[in-house]
Amino acid sequence: MNTTFYPWALAVYMGRWFHPVAELQSPLGFAGGAAVLMASTWIVIVVGDLVLRRKGKRIWPWLLVTVGFGTGMLAWPA
């Protein structure tokens, strides 16, 4: 349960659904936004859960929430 995935994924979906601009389109395009989102998700989980935790460190949850919210808005807006 102690994983970066939950704050990251929740924040991404929050940015996706609750962005401030109606009919917002990703500047990266549909395919580009999805690719960036999947790549960033993979990086967050690998770096946060596997690399840093082995060293006794972790990513701050509020930072994941903030960056995830912005990523959801820009890369994957609904």
Add this chain to the structure above:
Amino acid sequence: MLKKRLMINIGTALGPVTVVLLDTLFVGAETSNALVNSFRSSGATPFIAWTVALFMGHWFHPVDGLQPGFGHVGWPWNYVVFLVLTVFAGLLSFWIIDAAAVSNWFPTLMVVLGYATGAIFWPVGLTQDAATESA
């Protein structure tokens, strides 16, 4: 041949990436927009945004060992505060504010306010020691 650790990394991250991929491929932008627009027109979006953000502030607040109300608001008054604010957010969403007029920015504002309220009045009691032990 890839190293075992790299294989584990790839496998661990494969699940969430698959979720995103499936959503992208099978839900699509148009369907998602229709769903969100139906929420927006009902006024449910700001309240859902508030509720989810409240839990995110509860779980993912910035400071380990944070006390409700910065130590000045004890139980049960912290519960009273955020429950009253939640009811108020519901009233604003469904009754008071016209969803069509503020659908652009109101849900985003509810995310920010809900996150702050959850973090300040309902922070989960995670200490740095517990975080280190479970890491």
